[in-house]
Amino acid sequence: MPSPVPHVHADTLPAWQVCEQARRTRDPRFDGLFFTAVLSTRIYCRPVCPAPTARRVVYFRHAAAAEAAGYRPCLRCRPELSPDDGSWRRGDAALARALKLIDDGALAEQPLAALAQRVGVGERQLRRLFVERVGVAPIGVHGTRRLLFAKQLLTETTLPITQVALAAGFGSLRRFNDAFRTAYRLAPRDLRKGRRETAAHNAGDVLTLRLGYRPPYDFAAMLDFLRGRALPGVEVVDEHAYARVIGPIEQPGWLRMSAWPNGEHALKLELHGVATARLLEIVQRLRRMFDLDADPQAIAGALSSDARLAPLLAQRPGLRLPSGWDGFEIAVRAIIGQQVSVAAARTLASRLAQKYGRALPQPFAPGLAHLFPTPEALVDADLETIGLIRSRAQTVRGVASALIEGRVDFRAERTLEDFTARWVALPGIGPWTAQYIALRALGHPDAFPVEDLVLQKALPADGTRMTAKALGARAQAWSPWRGYAVIHLWRDCVPTPVARAEKPARKTRTARSDTRVEATA
Known part of the structure; x- marks a missing residue:
């Protein structure tokens, strides 16, 4: 039996006393930051587990480390619902990029050597880094991720077990059954015995899942931000939920995100007409888009000084980094929004989606009528006919061509510096736009558009404007969470998200036709 002692650095695991206090008080702020393994039962739990507090326990930094040591997930608190530890994914370190790639399924079809190559380190070095910092090898993180997602599907849905295996990334039902039985000491079908909660949340073609987060979480502010940028026909955002059409073109579907009832620290995801094989990818996209794995304590610790x-x-401790569903869509909308009002930008984007996107045979729901166009649909499009000026149309076509040719992309292994350098190399894309795309398309926590006029005006107490150089120097102390500082300052300077959102500065351009926005929050 593997040793139950977690092999992690002291600086990656909260102090033993902190873990003790957090689990005894069931503090939800620590959910997902560590796991409690009970020596007598060989079961591991979340800090918020409602079960009676055990006396003889050890702590693990990651669920995969607990499972590698021979522990099984608790059926009561359900570790698969805990948010990930976002601190590991901060910045551009090899571990952070490797974890994001694993989340994207990099080890599903490729060996560890390919993953190491993508993040620019040796295979042995990457394995050692994972064991030292996470407590388990990369393949262990990948395996636990698949099994816990399968466990959630078995518990919360009525999907056939064969479809659960497919959704979790297993190539065969036999392989899934063997892996599940080995890890959890019961067959997948046994997990469903006596459970009736799935019927209440899943009916017809609607599949409902919980997406947990670490409180506090300002979901109302997130909806405000997204509502100010909602694209008619593609997205609908009201006071309670976000909904949108999603691809692929061959089998479109739609989703809705809302708060989970009864005050649970989770969002409610409702999926309609989505292929089973895409479930894990969709969940990962939405976790990034709604920033569900952020650690508010770590962010506040870095910025509150x-x-x-x-x-x-202090005013908005739950403000999160709002990302977007699709990188290309965010990039196109950022370009269209240059030097026009927010209302004009939405009108142009809506025309573009209606003319070049794929219209649905019939709307899925009111306001959800078509898919946003692909790069292939825009690479030769006559965008001037929808009202775009020639330079903006050329930039959109250039971005579409660059994505098709692979000169730019949204791959998780890119560092912020590499990502922005590739985008700035494109005609019509300057530093502000590149940083904005990194912020909204990647959800990069350290993206910082230093040329932004709102940020330059937001900091000085005397109402003057800082230079970009001075602002950049001031913001160095906020790294690796500068993106959160951006959202807080935008929100503070533009309380009403729709008003003046993404409005460019008057007659202000960079040498590359980039726009320094005056208000983007």
């Missing part, structure tokens, strides 16, 4: 940011963090 700044006198300007401290009161903003």
Whole structure:
């Protein structure tokens, strides 16, 4: 039997006393930051587990480390519902990029050597890094991720077990059954015995899942941000939920995100007409889009030392980084929004989606009528006919061509510096647009558009404007969470998201036809 002692650095695991206090008080702020393994039962739990507090326990940094040591997930608190530890994914370190790639399924069809090559380190070095920091090898993280997702599907849905295996990334039902039985000491079908909660949440072609987060979470502010940028025909955002059409073109579907009832720290995902094989990918996209794995304590610890940011963090401790569903869509909309009002930008984007996107045979729901166009649909499109000026149309076509040719992409292994350098090399894309795309398309926590006029005006107490150089120097202390500082400052300067959102500065351009926005929050 493997040793139950977690092999991780002290600085990656909260102090033993902190873990003790967190689990005894069932503090939801620590959910997903560590796991408690009970020596007598050989079961591991979340810090918020409602079961009676055990006396003889050990702590693990990652669920995969607990499972590698021979522990099984608790059926009561369900570790598969805990948010991931977002601190591992911060910045551009090899571990952070490798974890994001594993989340994207990089080890599903490729060996560890390919993963190591993508993040620019040796295979042995990457394995050692995982064992030291996470407590388990990369393949262990990948395996636990698949099994826990399968466990959630078995518990919360009525999907046949063969489809659960497919959704979790297993190539065959036999392989899935063997892996599940080995890890959890019961067959997948046994997990469903006596459970009736799935019938209440899943009916017809609607599949409902919980997506947990670590509180506090300001979902209302997230909806405000997205509502100000909702694309008619593709997205619908009201006071309670976000909905949109999703591809692929061959089998489109739609989704809806809302707060889980009864105050549970989770969002409610409702999926309609989505292929089973895409479930894990969709969940990962939405976790990034709604920033569900952020650690508010770590972010506040890095930013609250700044006198300007401290009161903003105290006022809105649950403000998250709003990303987007599709990188190309975010990039196109950022370009269209240059030097026009937010209303004009939405009108142009809606025309583009209606003319070049794929119309549905019939709307899925009111306001959900077509898919956003692909790069292939726009690479030769006559965009001037929808009202775009020639330079903007050329930039959109250039971005579409660059994506098709692979000169730019949204791959998780890119560092922020590499990503922005590739985008700035494109005609019509300057530093502000590249950083904005990194912020909204990648959800990169350290993206920082230093040329943004709102940010330059937001910091000085005397109402003057900082230079980009001075702003960049001030923001160095906020790394690796500068993106959150951006959202807080935008929100503070533009309380109403729709008003002046993404409005460019008057007559202000960079040398590359980039736009310095005056308000983007």
